[in-house]
Amino acid sequence: MNILRLFACSTFCLVLLHVNHAMADTTPAYYLKQWVFDATGGLTTSTGYRNLSVVAQSSPLGSASSTGYRNYPGFLHSVAAEGNLLPDYNVSLTFAGTGSGTVTSFPSGIQCNVNCSASFNSYFPVTLTPSPDQYMIFSGWSSGGCAGTDPCTMTLTGNTSVTATFDRDAEHAVYIPGAVPGSGTYYTTLQAAYDGAESDAAVSAWATTYLENLVCGQAKSVVLKGGYDQTYTSRIGYTTLDGVLNIRLGKVTVERLKVK
Structure with missing residues (x-):
């Protein structure tokens, strides 16, 4: 027992203690030590006994050394505990x-959109939450015990490496609305949307850059409407075609489109 920790609290105190196993086993175990004070400032537990309760985080249960200090109501209580934190x-x-x-952590420590790292106490679970940028999706976690696309909660037992994968939302890159709201069709490229469009259809595109050539060679009329946000509910800018726009046949009307 070589660390002295002082904690101030009003009615409830939590302290992490280092506790040894039985005499024959010197491997350290860790416990959560809990103090609860009654209305008169006395040290108590939820069952009313004036003693300390120990909640084991590993077994077998060993012994701990700690002291609770009585104080008057209305004052902060100080609890001193000797031991090593996790x-x-x-x-x-x-x-x-x-x-x-961007990935953020709880407890705080990580909030970054490039490779980064942070240190966390191993008693508390660490939750990583992904937030894709506009026109992007979170494709999932790998390594570190994380998988899937939901926020990942880890219980640390050592230094941990996690990979977060974000990708362009290619499946929804271009949209042709249907006759009924919500019944439209998504396409991965401008060319695929043009090829699949009926005559007089409106082809909606995001306010981002499309790396492709667009060849319009069908006998039909199409309106290419650029500048949309990811949900196709608002027009927030311009669509950029980083390639060639070639109109060979039919009619193509463009709105908010830049050809680079």
């Missing part, structure tokens, strides 16, 4: 994929 471990975050986004 160790800190490092979480390293790597970004992958064709897109971009």
